[in-house]
Amino acid sequence: KGYYLGLDKALAGAGLQGKVKAVTLNDGSTLSDMSGAGAPQLWAAGEYDAVIEYLKGDVTQLLALAARVARSGAITWLSNRGKPQSVRTKKLITVEECFRIPEPDTSWMSNPPSRVSFVDWIPNWAARVGH
Secondary structure, eight states, rough: OOOOOHHHHHHHHHTOOOOOOOEOOTOOOOEOOGGGGGGGHHTTTHHHHHHHHHHHHHHHHHHHHHHHHHHHHHHEEEOOTTTTEEEEEESOHHHHHHHSSSOOOOHOOOOOOOHHHHTTTTTTHHHTTTT
16 A cells, blocks of 8 residues: 555554564663664664664564465554554565566655655675566
8 A cells, every 4th residue: 555564553454563662772762762763873872682672672573574474474563643553464574576566656745655655775795686
């Protein structure tokens, strides 16, 4: 449909623990509103363990979600209006396979996302996915 689906919403829809929100900094204090947007600044400040803790959470929870989707054959979540949503899938597919699926009609959206926007930060991404 063209909507963004964040990892936290997908995790909640699967009944899994959400993303890491709190990380411990070098001085022993806790940063309780950690997000991916803050990771580069924390890394530059030498907070390597905090960033790695956050990223480990993303990776382990994404893996748990993938396992749940593979077992159940669907990904589920609640829309912003609180309505249950789901998409059935016969199998998990690779990024390369995702790029072969036609993009949805997002002409109704004022600021539609594109697939490229999700991978554009990866060096040489087009060659890696055969795009």
